[in-house]
Amino acid sequence: xxxxxxxxxxxxxxxxxxxxxxxxxxxxxxxxxxxxxxxxxxxxxxxxxxxxxxxxxxxxxxxxxxxxxxxxxxxxxxxxxxxxxxxxxxxxxxxxxxxxxxxxxxxxxxxxxxxxxxxxxxxxxxxxxxxxxxxxxxxxxxxxxxxxxxxxxxxxxxxxxxxxxxxxxxxxxxxxxxxxxxxxxxxxxxxxxxxxxxxxxxxxxxxxxxxxxxxxxxxxxxxxxxxxxxxxxxxxxxxxxxxxxxxxxxxxxxxxxxxxxxxxxxxxxxxxxxxxxxxxxxxxxxxxxxxxxxxxxxxxxxxxxxxxxxxxxxxxxxxxxxxxxxxxxxxxxxxxxxxxxxxxxxxxxxxxxxxxxxxxxxxxxxxxxxxxxxxxxxxxxxxxxxxxxxxxxxxxxxxxxxxxxxxxxxxxxxxxxxxxxxxxxxxxxxxxxxxxxxxxxxxxxxxxxxxxxxxxxxxxxxxxxxxxxxxxxxxxxxxxxxxxxxxxxxxxxxxxxxxxxxxxxxxxxxxxxxxxxxxxxxxxxxxxxxxxxxxxxxxxxxxxxxxxxxxxxxxxxxxxxxxxxxxxxxxxxxxxxxxxxxxxxxxxxxxxxxxxxxxxxxxxxxxxx
Numbered sequence: 001x002x003x004x005x006x007x008x009x010x011x012x013x014x015x016x017x018x019x020x021x022x023x024x025x026x027x028x029x030x031x032x033x034x035x036x037x038x039x040x041x042x043x044x045x046x047x048x049x050x051x052x053x054x055x056x057x058x059x060x061x062x063x064x065x066x067x068x069x070x071x072x073x074x075x076x077x078x079x080x081x082x083x084x085x086x087x088x089x090x091x092x093x094x095x096x097x098x099x100x101x102x103x104x105x106x107x108x109x110x111x112x113x114x115x116x117x118x119x120x121x122x123x124x125x126x127x128x129x130x131x132x133x134x135x136x137x138x139x140x141x142x143x144x145x146x147x148x149x150x151x152x153x154x155x156x157x158x159x160x161x162x163x164x165x166x167x168x169x170x171x172x173x174x175x176x177x178x179x180x181x182x183x184x185x186x187x188x189x190x191x192x193x194x195x196x197x198x199x200x201x202x203x204x205x206x207x208x209x210x211x212x213x214x215x216x217x218x219x220x221x222x223x224x225x226x227x228x229x230x231x232x233x234x235x236x237x238x239x240x241x242x243x244x245x246x247x248x249x250x251x252x253x254x255x256x257x258x259x260x261x262x263x264x265x266x267x268x269x270x271x272x273x274x275x276x277x278x279x280x281x282x283x284x285x286x287x288x289x290x291x292x293x294x295x296x297x298x299x300x301x302x303x304x305x306x307x308x309x310x311x312x313x314x315x316x317x318x319x320x321x322x323x324x325x326x327x328x329x330x331x332x333x334x335x336x337x338x339x340x341x342x343x344x345x346x347x348x349x350x351x352x353x354x355x356x357x358x359x360x361x362x363x364x365x366x367x368x369x370x371x372x373x374x375x376x377x378x379x380x381x382x383x384x385x386x387x388x389x390x391x392x393x394x395x396x397x398x399x400x401x402x403x404x405x406x407x408x409x410x411x412x413x414x415x416x417x418x419x420x421x422x423x424x425x426x427x428x429x430x431x432x433x434x435x436x437x438x439x440x441x442x443x444x445x446x447x448x449x450x451x452x453x454x455x456x457x458x459x460x461x462x463x464x465x466x467x468x469x470x471x472x473x474x475x476x477x478x479x480x481x482x483x484x485x486x487x488x489x490x491x492x493x494x495x496x497x498x499x500x501x502x503x504x505x506x507x508x509x510x511x512x513x514x515x516x517x518x519x520x521x522x523x524x525x526x527x528x529x530x531x532x533x534x535x536x537x538x539x540x541x542x543x544x545x546x547x548x549x550x551x552x553x554x555x556x557x558x559x560x561x562x563x564x565x566x567x568x569x570x571x572x573x574x575x576x577x578x579x580x581x582x583x584x585x586x587x588x589x590x591x592x593x594x595x596x597x598x599x600x601x602x603x604x605x606x607x608x609x
Contacts, residue, residue, distance in 0.1 A: 030170045030177050030210060032229060034252040037177075037293060045291060046177070046256070047349060048075035048115055049299020052124070053103040054084055055326055056302045056336070058096060059576035061103055063363070064300055064336050065110040070362045071331060071342055072349030075177065076107050077258075077295040080118035080165070082157055083132040083308075087404065089153075092160050101164045108175040114168075115258075115295060116176050118161050118202075119183040120154055121479075125265050125322045127308045128472035128482055133404040136483060143479055144185070146194050151201075158205045166206030178210040180258070184233065186215040186223020188476070195225040214258035217244055224248050231258035233297075236283040238290035257287065259297040262341060263329035267312070267320040269446060272567040272607035274329045277344035284345060288352045296345075300336065301328035303572055306558040307405030310474030311429075319429065319445045321470040323568040324560030325606055334572050334604060335539050337365040366575065369538040374585060374598040376530035378515035381593075382409070382466065382505070383437055383524050385513050389501035395486035396502050398469060406506035408485050410465040412497050416456035420493030422463075423451035428484045429470035432525060432590055436462050439523040442591070445470070454492070463497070465490070466505075466525060466590075510553060510586055518596055525550075526593040529586045537578045541570035543599040545608070548591025555583055564591075569605040 028040050036043040049068055056064055068076060084098050094100065104114050121144055122130035135141055141149040168174030181198040195213070202211060214231040215223035217240070224230040230248045235241050235257060245255050262280045264273040287294055304326045311321040327334040331342035343362075350359060386409060390401060395410055424431060429445040433452065441452040469484040490497045515529055542552055544562035552559045552571055555578070559571045589595060 027173055028170050032210070032254055035254060036291065037254045037256075039177075043291075045288070045352075046075045046113070046115070046293035046295070047073050047288070048077050048113075048293070048295035049073045049331070050077040050259075050295055050297045051300045052078055052081075052302065053100055054081060054097055054308070055304060056300070057574050057576045058099065058102075060336060060574065061106050062110065064332065065107055065112055066360070066363055067332055067336060067338065067342075068112060068299060069110060070360050071299070071338075071346045072353070072359050073112065073299065075113040075115055075295070076299075077115040077117060077297075078103065079122040079124050079126075079130065079183075080116065080120075080161055081122060081124075081126060081130045082120045083127060083130055083404075085160065086132050086157055089132075089134050094164055101168060104165065104168050104174070104176060108168075112175070113170075114176045115178055115180070116165060117180040117183065118158065118165070119180065120157055121183050123183060123475050124310070125304065125326065126310045126474055127405070129310060129474035129479060131479070133399060133472070134402070136399050137402070144182075144188055144194070146191065146197060151197065155201055155204075158201050162205030162207060166208070169207065169209040171209045176209070178212050178229075179207045180214055180231075181211050181225070181228070182213060182223070184215050184219065184223060185213065186219030186221065190222035192225060195223075199225060199228070212256070212258075220244055220248060229254070229256065231256040233257070233259035234261060236260060236287055238286055238292055241287070241292055242290070255290075255292040257292060257294045260287070260294040261297055262331065262345070263298075265301075265322060265326065265328055266567055266606070267322045268563055269565045269609070270320075270567065271609065277341035280341075281344045281348050284348045285351065288348065296331070298326070298328045298330040300332035301326035301330045301334065303334055303560055305560045307469065307471075309471040309561070311471040312475055313473045313478050314476060318448060319470075321429065321446065324562070324571065325568045325604070327604070327606055335366060335368075335574070338362050367538040368602040369536065369540050369600075370602045371532060371534075371540055371600040374530055374532045374600070376528035376585070376587065376596045376598060377518050378529040379518045379593075380513050380515040380527045380529075381522055381524055382526065383434075383464065385527065386503045387505075389503045391499075391501050393498045393500070395490060395500050397487050398484040401485075401502055401504050403504045403506055405469055406504075406508075407466055407468050409503040409505060410467065410486055410490075411501045411503070412463050412490075412499055413460050414456065414463055414492065414497060416461035417458040418493070419453065419455040421451050421491075422454045423491040424465070424486055425450065425488035425491070426486075427467065428487055430468040432466040434464040434466070434524055437464070437522065437524055439525075464524075468590075507551070507558075507588065510556070522593060524593065525588065525590045527586060527588050528596065529584070530598070531582050531584050533582055534578060534580055537575050537580060539575045540573050541601045541604050542573055543570055543601045543605070545569045545605070546592075546597070546599070547587070547589055547595050550588040550590050552588075553586040555579065566609040567607050569608045570601055572604060573600075
């Protein structure tokens, strides 16, 4: 009897696995008619939401997909980020949170289609628009152009992406419906030959299904490649959407808004952007009623962790680095919970369901907790944790030092006993100036600051300048001027300072840092460490309002940047990265080294300047 039961269970398991495999291998077709997308020969309206795999902990991907289904989405859109997958030239990484193929497969398991946007330029409020920093070290390389070096590196990269994702296209049994080439290229250039090369490289990488382009309406003519479906960004008038696509697609559809914006992003020192749901519910209703397919940018923004935020810069506006929270006032908040906007959009989508269709119930909000005050008991000064330096007569940029993100400390010795103006020519982007180990001032590119008065004590003086890369520009013509650090010269009283030592501090991990009990009394930047115990695990938010500027790691995960200028004052700490028992927190604090106490909150604070 026992043997028969075991055999029965084994056979049932095999049958179940076979069924799952057969389902995954079910062949579907996806094509364009003159008016609609055709899935398996029937009209199909994409109701898609953008969600980026690196902005969500891998452990939470599936839960976010379930939320997408509950709002009524049938498709997920995502970019693919070159700088994550080839962080150094020739070194590819598709592991852990970079496992985009697994992200796509989970979407399929949850009954969602995928729109893939590997570009390789993505914008996305992401460091360098997704380009890896090292492209700037390739002599003569010009991004988004037909320049030979760029195309060579682009080809290698897109072929690696193709190995991961081309087998997951719908015409190969997967769930990727369409693949976007380039990204809003019309806002940058108008070279159709360059777009043709993009198409060719994608096809050679195995992307042999439907390809399309997307552009804002004013730039669509410049950015569209004849023969491919043109999608439009930023419009929500059905008549205008149909008109511009008809004009650029032989008088026919189908009609697709590749980026439909229910809100906007934030940058440091400016008001938090919010848009009430009622402003967009009616527009969503009219677009869906007209049979137009959409991709909400964003459905769920998540968090831009580590050093991956980008920045905007135009001639008429200052440098604008983006904050770590990518909450975006999206339907799903930063922690993955339904907002009033989510419920309003769900109600609209429900009106347009096919006969017999029903939306799954909305999962409950994740629990949150306020933790007891955390005491940081150990401290290590930045100046006591320096690596072996590199020497040069002139200051070297991050790129010269083969460093991608983080900080570089520039050190030189000068004769003291005088006062004068210290000037950093083309500082990028934020500097803390120290004299004999004591902070004497800061310089901020956002505020167009490049100089400050300094008094030097008598004798030989050590001048240290700690420079932070606050995010490379991700949009516009300044993509080509994105080197970081002290990018030109340093002057004191109109005399150029030479003979520099550069200490690289990328903070990729926290290995090897030296700490002492927290009796640190200096004014220079400091690394603080502490621990806290949990018997229950829940989401929480680190309240950084009493701190100055820096980054936080919990259990080795870089949660992103904080800065008292706001509007973001908390850092989201996902439950998925906490554990029962002891947890470790490390804070790099640049401006208030005396701080030792860390508070938490049950709610985010994203709107305090």
